[in-house]
Amino acid sequence: MRITISGSPGSGTTSLGKALAEKYNLRYLSAGEVFRSLAKEHGMDLASFGKLAEENPEIDLKIDARQKEIGEASDDIILEGRLAGWMVENADLKLLLYASAGCRSERIAERENVSPKEAYQQTIAREASEKVRYMEYYEIDIFDISPYDLIINSETFRQEEVVVLAEAAIAVTSKKLKEE
Numbered sequence: 082m083r084i085t086i087s088g089s090p091g092s093g094t095t096s097l098g099k100a101l102a103e104k105y106n107l108r109y110l111s112a113g114e115v116f117r118s119l120a121k122e123h124g125m126d127l128a129s130f131g132k133l134a135e136e137n138p139e140i141d142l143k144i145d146a147r148q149k150e151i152g153e154a155s156d157d158i159i160l161e162g163r164l165a166g167w168m169v170e171n172a173d174l175k176l177l178l179y180a181s182a183g184c185r186s187e188r189i190a191e192r193e194n195v196s197p198k199e200a201y202q203q204t205i206a207r208e209a210s211e212k213v214r215y216m217e218y219y220e221i222d223i224f225d226i227s228p229y230d231l232i233i234n235s236e237t238f239r240q241e242e243v244v245v246l247a248e249a250a251i252a253v254t255s256k257k258l259k260e261e
Contacts, residue, residue: 085165088178091185093235098161112162128203131210177229180236
């Protein structure tokens with residue numbers, strides 16, 4: 082099965098992707114981890130690296146093309162990334178996680194060991210940067226939910242509950258695929 086998981090930074094996409102990959106023994110590929118590692122390699126925080134990506138489209142285009150290529154050619158994979166649901170058109174299940182900017186900023190502050198205020202400012206700046214870039218590169222509005230099969234509010238539901246909801250969607254999708 083080919084599953085995509087998308088959502089704004091701090092919405093829980095990485096946690097969900099890793100949990101599902103482990104449970105179902107699926108390969109896991111994260112565009113966000115690639116982006117974070119590139120930011121670290123450049124000695125930059127995510128907001129600053131996002132600005133660099135605005136000036137250097139090759140950064141996003143390379144990450145996105147690789148994810149699309151791997152995703153569309155692979156079975157038994159979970160692709161997690163902001164544009165995964167848009168890029169991997171032949172995915173069997175497309176999940177989107179949602180949480181408010183305040184909730185996501187608190188999670189990011191804890192994860193990145195920065196102040197909540199700093200995390201919030203970086204999160205808002207990163208999202209603004211991504212919105213501009215993805216519209217410019219692909220004519221994708223990152224706030225358009227139309228490609229997704231299921232949207233889960235990860236602020237309302239705890240991490241283990243988000244996993245249970247995703248597992249239910251996987252079970253239904255798996256059954257449909259067997260019937261085809």
